[in-house]
Amino acid sequence: MKILSTGVLLTLVVFISASASVADSITLQNGLSGYTGCADAYLKGSISDDKNYGGALTLEVGVRAHDRDFLIAFDLSPIPAGQRITSASLGLYWIDDFGISTDEWLDVAVFPLKKSWTEGTGDGQGGEDRSGCSWLYQYAYPSTTTWANGGANSTTHDRDADWDDKRRFGPFSSAQWVTWDGDNVTGTVSDWYTGGRSNYGWVADFTGSSDDGQSVDFNSSELAETSYLFRPKLTITYEPIPEPATLLLVATGVLGGFGLLKRRKS
Numbered sequence: 097m098k099i100l101s102t103g104v105l106l107t108l109v110v111f112i113s114a115s116a117s118v119a120d121s122i123t124l125q126n127g128l129s130g131y132t133g134c135a136d137a138y139l140k141g142s143i144s145d146d147k148n149y150g151g152a153l154t155l156e157v158g159v160r161a162h163d164r165d166f167l168i169a170f171d172l173s174p175i176p177a178g179q180r181i182t183s184a185s186l187g188l189y190w191i192d193d194f195g196i197s198t199d200e201w202l203d204v205a206v207f208p209l210k211k212s213w214t215e216g217t218g219d220g221q222g223g224e225d226r227s228g229c230s231w232l233y234q235y236a237y238p239s240t241t242t243w244a245n246g247g248a249n250s251t252t253h254d255r256d257a258d259w260d261d262k263r264r265f266g267p268f269s270s271a272q273w274v275t276w277d278g279d280n281v282t283g284t285v286s287d288w289y290t291g292g293r294s295n296y297g298w299v300a301d302f303t304g305s306s307d308d309g310q311s312v313d314f315n316s317s318e319l320a321e322t323s324y325l326f327r328p329k330l331t332i333t334y335e336p337i338p339e340p341a342t343l344l345l346v347a348t349g350v351l352g353g354f355g356l357l358k359r360r361k362s
Contacts, residue, residue: 127324133171148218158311169297205259
């Protein structure tokens with residue numbers, strides 16, 4: 097029976113101790129555990145250039161008489177300090193489509209935003225119509241702060257040129273969750289959390305379709321309180337970043353163990 101050297105045992109004990117921190121997760125969703133940090137609004141072009149839809153019950157993207165895309169952002173402050181983001185997933189509850197027939201499709205991608213905006217409370221029915229962001233404006237009209245291109249479409253000034261993740265939609269069949277969870281989503285959320293870039297959220301836009309005049313609808317964060325579990329959500333897993341002293345102890349144990357083994361062999 098082989099007996100491990102003191103150095104190797106120390107290495108194992110320290111390594112296990114350092115690795116004992118289990119990854120944790122959090123779901124950020126308005127109404128869940130008192131969270132209120134999700135803001136969203138869809139933007140509608142043409143005759144609605146200056147109208148706000150931050151209070152609408154839906155988030156719409158695609159083309160339905162006019163171009164539509166939407167903005168969504170989450171406050172990350174509930175995540176404890178000193179963590180490493182290991183995964184992130186944006187979830188939206190798909191409730192309808194417009195103009196997508198059998199064998200047709202619409203691609204929807206999320207792009208990190210480069211500019212700030214205000215959600216507003218407009219619902220498209222005449223109430224608070226100019227209370228926040230719109231197709232032309234980042235803030236409530238008559239703000240002079242406009243998107244570089246309507247709908248936050250400028251890849252130089254309004255949004256990143258590359259999307260974080262993309263999903264393809266066919267004809268709607270039943271209400272269901274859809275997630276955007278590629279590695280770039282995790283990377284963007286990590287950068288927001290660490291302060292590597294400003295957290296302005298994403299703009300969702302269609303990047304391709306099989307035909308003109310197609311769009312899809314999701315629940316917004318304004319969905320009734322009784323149905324809050326079907327509002328947009330951002331699910332994040334994270335783990336503590338080991339303290340430098342712990343890493344040093346692990347390295348010392350490893351080197352010590354190797355040293356003892358080498359002396360025994362000689």
